[in-house]
Amino acid sequence: MGLRDQLYILVLALLLWSGPAHGHSHGGGGDEHGVCGEVEGDPDTYDTNLHIAAAFIVFAASIMGSMLPVMSAYVPWLHSSTTGMEMLSSFGFGVVISTAFVHMIPPAIATLNNHCLGLDYSGIAMVIVLATIYLMQLLETELVIALTKYTSGKSNDTNQRVLESGILSTPPRSPHVGHSHGVIASGPSDEETAMRQKISVLIFEAGVAVHSIIIGVELGVSSGDEFTTILIAICFHQFFEGVAVGSSAVSAFSEMKTLVLSAFGYSLTTPVGVVIGILISSTYSDTSTTALWVKGTFDAIAGGILVYTGIVELVTYHYTTNPEFHKKNFTGRGLNYMCLYLGSAAMAIVGKWA
Template identity: 40%
Template sequence: GAGETWCPVPTAPDRFLRVASAHEPTNAECHRMAKKAPNLTHFPICAPAFTTSLTTRSAHQLTTTMAEETCCGCVTLDGDTEYDMGLHIGSIFIIFVVSAAGTMIPIISQKIPQCKANSIIMEAISAFAYGVVMATGLIHMINEGIEKLSNECLGSVVENYESLGLAFVLITLVLMHFIECESSVFFGAQGSMLHGHGHAHGEITAQEAVITPADRETPKPTENPYHENAVDQNEQNSKIRRKIATLIFEAGVVFHSVIIGLDLGVTTGSEFKTLLAALCFHQFFEGIAIGSSALSSLESTSKLFMVNFIFAITTPIGQVIGIGIRSTYSDSSTTSLWVQGILNCVAGGILLYTGLVELLTYNMTTNGQFLSRQTAQRFALYISLWLGAGLMALIGKWA
């Protein structure tokens, strides 16, 4: 009748909510009025009001118009009608087991005689992990972060600067370079102080060299204790750098794992099963990368298992959070878009830097041991690298 407006119910195309309105309400007004209606709770999409009667516009036409509208901040779940709580609870344990299994692959492989340290098999597993790291950073994190930070629900910020996501990635890369350089300087200086009286002894040795008889034999570098200390110091710095890289890598993965766990926790319907299957492969391959990185940098068994456990438990924690907030969570709210977008771009930047610099450059590009391998072995490692990157990129179609 006059002064009445029909708002379609998103979860039931054949049902419409009749509201009294002297003018055509906006999306937000329509959504607020719909929420006040009895027996109606959450609406995944807010459609504009329709002043025409149902006899002149079909339910299909109204539903199509709804799908074309963007609702910022709308809840994506219609109560618990499509939510399989048992399956969601079970998926928590599935993801944990799969993640933990991935981290154990490098550890178990090292126990096999043919897979001892520096063997071609262990190197192939590591190369596969390098590819996983880079693809995860680019395809799964940076790409998703850019998508979140390009959402029109963020308003004028997105319109004024379209490269917002890439800007956060760039900031992360620059900061990663700064942290690595200054960490090397700091821990190098600390190591020099801890490893003896290097500078003072160096000066005394130089002065003594002036008054030393010419016929005295010059000590060989291998016989010089200070040369040995320098070698030990370089090895110590290398170990510290690898530990720092592992911890930073772990931090980036943890950020991402919480987000994907939360997304899985609020996902429902047939999409949930598809996402769960994709995340099982995602977590397994990422677990191999975490386990391989930790194994090469952490000497303590307890620390190794702690790093692996933290990775394995992080996504399930995100799932628990998602299950808890499923009825109020909106992935299109401004807060959600900012948080997920920034975290994904930062985590992706960390993994991209880690993959290209810490892993590829130090372990392959400038590594004499790798470059001195036989051609067949080098190409086997290249293929492992490409396989890891390719499989992880493929999984990005679903997760």
């Protein structure tokens, strides 16, 4: 079972046990001056059928966003436009960064500072974010080193057996490269880069999944005019975030099956949260101690994952240290920058409602 699957199960178990944060909770999990643990749901304005329909609507918005980069990579007339693909990816990178700083970290701070928790230390959310960033760096580095050694060892063993059997002969020397002896293989840097991309995408999607389930639960327990506002905002949120998920998956994986599974996995997370919200909407308080800890902690963890992924994996490796990007003229680089900023701006605007 992978890291993403483990996180899925953990957050689902915690939310089922403790319940959701009721309503739109960017303000910190309920009325700051309300009664702690009070159930605020209004059964008279709650429409179960409408909430079930909302789960399908959100799924549709999510799958459209996440499949857009995938189809762009496989549809000939879209794939032929290299510039268009780059612009789409840059937009997705901006979405990732803005999601962390607008949609995850501020709610985590507000939730963990809620008066119902009674904490004296106001920086606990940022401590969790910082710890997550350090843990991301440690895990990614050590996993890449370990997996690269493992795959390199298997490759060397295979090549040695082939050489001993006399099947493999020394290839001719290429006029374009230096001396070459034995088997020509991709350098460790290429292998490590590919491995790092796969690991970072899986961890990134795990962070997105945690956040998506939480906002799905919030939608599932909302009612009245608040429900309509949150539904519209979440549809935009999931579409833009889906573009980021799809772009990241395309950069790391080449198999169509893997890309489609990635898109569907992401698209199902928020509807799953909506279903959880429907099931517990009449019995749960957004200001219970457990609910505040669960939501605040997981928002902070997801925020830390996306900060690391967005700044280090996406912006740094694709722009700052990428020789191919440096070769572009100023106009080409400027278009990428503009799409990056537009992606962040789009999610920042959506952040007012979801």
